[in-house]
Amino acid sequence: MASLKDLKTRINSVKSTQKITAAMKMVAAAKLRRAQEAAESGRPYADRMRGLIANLAAKADPSSAPALLVGNGKSASHLLVVISADRGLCGGFNGSITRQTRAEVTRLTSEGKTVKLLMVGRKSADSLRREFGDRYIASLEGIQGTSVAFSDAADLGETIRSGFENGDFDICTMIYNKFVNAITQEVKLTQLIPAEVADAGDGEAGGNYDYEPEEDELLASLLPRIISTQIYSALLESSAAELAARMTAMDNATRNAGEMIDRLTLVFNRTRQAAITNELIEIISGAEAL
Amino acid sequence: MAETTQLELVTPARVMAQKSVQMVVAPGVEGLFGVLPRHAPLLADLARGIVEVHEDGKVTDRFMIDGGLADVSSESVTILAERAIDLGTADAATLKVQAAAANEAEAAFLKAVIEAL
Numbered sequence: 001m002a003s004l005k006d007l008k009t010r011i012n013s014v015k016s017t018q019k020i021t022a023a024m025k026m027v028a029a030a031k032l033r034r035a036q037e038a039a040e041s042g043r044p045y046a047d048r049m050r051g052l053i054a055n056l057a058a059k060a061d062p063s064s065a066p067a068l069l070v071g072n073g074k075s076a077s078h079l080l081v082v083i084s085a086d087r088g089l090c091g092g093f094n095g096s097i098t099r100q101t102r103a104e105v106t107r108l109t110s111e112g113k114t115v116k117l118l119m120v121g122r123k124s125a126d127s128l129r130r131e132f133g134d135r136y137i138a139s140l141e142g143i144q145g146t147s148v149a150f151s152d153a154a155d156l157g158e159t160i161r162s163g164f165e166n167g168d169f170d171i172c173t174m175i176y177n178k179f180v181n182a183i184t185q186e187v188k189l190t191q192l193i194p195a196e197v198a199d200a201g202d203g204e205a206g207g208n209y210d211y212e213p214e215e216d217e218l219l220a221s222l223l224p225r226i227i228s229t230q231i232y233s234a235l236l237e238s239s240a241a242e243l244a245a246r247m248t249a250m251d252n253a254t255r256n257a258g259e260m261i262d263r264l265t266l267v268f269n270r271t272r273q274a275a276i277t278n279e280l281i282e283i284i285s286g287a288e289a290l
Numbered sequence: 291m292a293e294t295t296q297l298e299l300v301t302p303a304r305v306m307a308q309k310s311v312q313m314v315v316a317p318g319v320e321g322l323f324g325v326l327p328r329h330a331p332l333l334a335d336l337a338r339g340i341v342e343v344h345e346d347g348k349v350t351d352r353f354m355i356d357g358g359l360a361d362v363s364s365e366s367v368t369i370l371a372e373r374a375i376d377l378g379t380a381d382a383a384t385l386k387v388q389a390a391a392a393n394e395a396e397a398a399f400l401k402a403v404i405e406a407l
Contacts, residue, residue, distance in 0.1 A: 045302045048368055052361055056333075150302065150372075212318055212334040221335060222359065232302070 007268040011261060018257035024089065025250035032182065032243040039179050039240040046233035053226045057195040059208060068161065068223040071194030072170055077114040079169035080104060081160070083176035083234055084124035085242040086141055091249035093177060093185065093242055094123040100175055100187045105132060116169055120144060148235045157228035164193055174231070179240035183248050190234065192227055293327040296366040297343060299353055301374050306353060313344035314367050316360050325367050332362040338402060341369060352377040354406055356399040375403050382407050
């Protein structure tokens with residue numbers, strides 16, 4: 001049985017852990033408010049961009065439209081853009097991304113496709129490196145988290161676009177956590193190239209567009225921008241989701257630590273009582289013997 | 291009541307404007323164009339310039355945008371701009387302070403806004 005001193009040490013160490021998790025929770029909560037605002041206010045723009053490109057893709061003529069919009073007609077090689085966090089201690093956040101990625105890679109490989117990975121964020125990159133490290137085309141860190149810059153998303157978009165034009169891959173899909181609310185994140189797969197086509201029901205926009213300037217010229221400047229916008233919005237969502245996950249995880253950890261302290265304190269008090277009782281018995285029986 | 295078209299002006303940061311208007315004049319890369327209700331579907335690249343909103347025959351709002359995209363259908367105009375400023379509420383002094391702190395592209399845009407005020 002643990003001595004009183006051991007128990008005391010144990011309680012103190014759990015208490016300091018609790019202080020740390022409580023502080024991390026507060027920090028995450030404070031940052032979350034800003035990240036959540038950024039993610040939510042960015043949604044209308046991203047949604048409209050997505051709607052627009054879905055419409056364009058639905059109307060585009062596969063033979064003449066740019067490959068970024070309708071694909072290059074092949075599907076032999078896939079690029080997965082995986083967005084996780086740079087830091088851990090955020091519950092199932094990185095785990096669910098890793099799991100989804102592994103399932104997706106396995107599925108595509110079993111269909112005989114080549115899979116390449118572009119990892120954003122350190123955590124999933126680290127946990128998948130041993131399995132799929134040879135498939136990484138790049139592993140980026142530090143572009144998401146508390147502040148997301150559009151220029152980073154634009155650079156990433158540019159990397160993806162030039163890779164596509166060089167024929168490195170035919171289809172590009174993004175895997176990220178979407179922020180739903182402070183306690184829920186949802187793993188989303190979004191296809192970047194070729195563009196996801198609008199549902200048949202959405203065709204009411206009707207008729208073909210007039211373009212100004214010419215169609216090719218306009219699409220050439222528009223499509224890269226749309227890809228960057230989608231990446232940017234995914235980074236914002238993922239950052240907000242990460243902070244929310246961390247806040248929830250740390251809240252749980254703080255509560256668990258509290259429970260543990262209560263339990264240990266109970267054991268500590270019982271042990272102290274037992275020691276006192278023991279001493280009393282010794283004294284009394286000593287006195288009786290006389 | 292005259293026919294209206296639904297205007298939406300959206301930037302990555304927020305929805306700047308959302309209302310029914312009679313006419314919108316937008317700065318296309320090939321020149322200004324006006325959009326009335328029942329306009330033919332049009333997708334236009336926009337240059338840096340001023341979006342004018344007309345209601346009851348008058349200009350009611352002016353927004354400076356730094357290039358963007360207009361998606362016009364028969365009953366709506368959606369303008370997607372990476373940067374936009376409402377000229378009705380903008381204030382030259384604050385913008386000058388912002389321009390001093392901003393990067394090159396943004397500062398150039400803010401300068402254009404100050405000139406337009």
